[in-house]
Amino acid sequence: MVKKEVKNAAIAGAVIAVAIAVLATYFNSLDRTESSGNGMQSITANVTMAEEGKYPLAPKLVGITGYLNTTPEELKDETKNKVVLYDFWTYSCINCLRTLPFLEQWNAKYADKGLVIVGIHSPEFDFEKDISNVRMAVQKYNITYPVVLDSNHATWDAFGNRYWPAEYMTDYLGHIRYVHFGEGEYNRTEQVIQVLLNQRSQALGLGINATIPLVDIQPHIFSNRQTSELYFGYNFAAGRNFLGNREGFQPDQTVNYTLPENLEKDHFYLEGSWQNLPDRMSLSSDNGEIVLPYYAKDVNIVASGPGVDVKVLLDGSPVSPSYAGTDLQNGIVHVFENRLYNVISSQQAGPHTLTLLPKSGFQIYTFTFG
DSSP, X not given: OEEOOOSOHHHHHHHHHHHHHHHHHHHHTEEEEEOSSSOOXXXXXXXXXXXXXXXXXXXXXXXXXXXXXXXXXXXXXXXXXXXXXXXXXXXTOHHHHHHHHHHHHHHHHHGGGTXXXXXXXXXXXXXXXXXXXXXXXXXXXXXXXXXXEOTTSHHHHHHTOOEESEEEEEOTTSBEEEEEESSOOHHHHHXXXXXXXXXXXXXXXXXXXXXXXXXXXXXXXXXXOOOOOEXXXXXXXXXXXXXXXXXXXXXXXXXEEOOOSSOOTTOBEEEEEEEEOSSOEEEOSSBOEEEEEEEEEEEEEEEEOSSEEEEEEETTEEOOGGGBOTTEETTEEEEOSSEEEEEEEEEXXXXXXXXXXXXXXXXXXXXXXX
């Protein structure tokens, strides 16, 4: 789960407090049972229609800069009297990407029963504000539900949100009835979907039963320990500076970095000439090097470049097939789009040293792990 501080802390604190209160009240109203044999779980809610008014109404979608898989008019009509799941995400966030299969399955299972999923794309980096890049991601990950671009975080701020991913679910009257931050709790979330759909059916006399078997997808299994996300932009480094070179960050300068003899774990180190930018670093010299002693199962980079081949070594040797990420081909990651690239993927977490050998024009924003 990625955390982002909102500009207006007062609004954030108030809305988060409401969300916590909603969660506490809602959970206390639930009576959950598990049935044996087929793995189904059912959940019932002792909330009457008269009590729904005590839940806060979801904020309006404001400041939207683009629409994918929908139009403003279609989205307004589509969400009327529907259970709506608002998913705050951004396409370079690995935590967000791992939730997408669940969202797509829920969309397929429950859209005809009254569920509408709205992906609120709130970017972390400037390149994620470009609708063509977001459209590429929507196509790449086969997202079929509506996606709106919250490029200036207006809707993010209206909700008081601070995390990627984040789910806010409303009943058919628009009251926020469930909030979840980060990955996980997929069964619980789907149970709430079923509860709210059944409540809607009962209230509107539709005769729809949404209590069906839950989605059967294996969620990502986290290791007990892993390296934290590492940022290359100086604006992101405050309080989480893990650049190990003695030259350090030098805002808006092009710096000649030299690898030190001793490397500290969970820090990254540079060799070559790198331009320090607010959200990334860009390689200015013909060749460069990034060395990272880390502890994790998977390693991803958020990167961009005009078709740059990046050679990858693990513990000083070519990466074996058992450790090769999905974007690693013959020891090379071809960086041609502004997005997340999976470099290393292994079965078990452990200590390793990753080496990237990029060419001029390569730009890197962050390391993320799994």
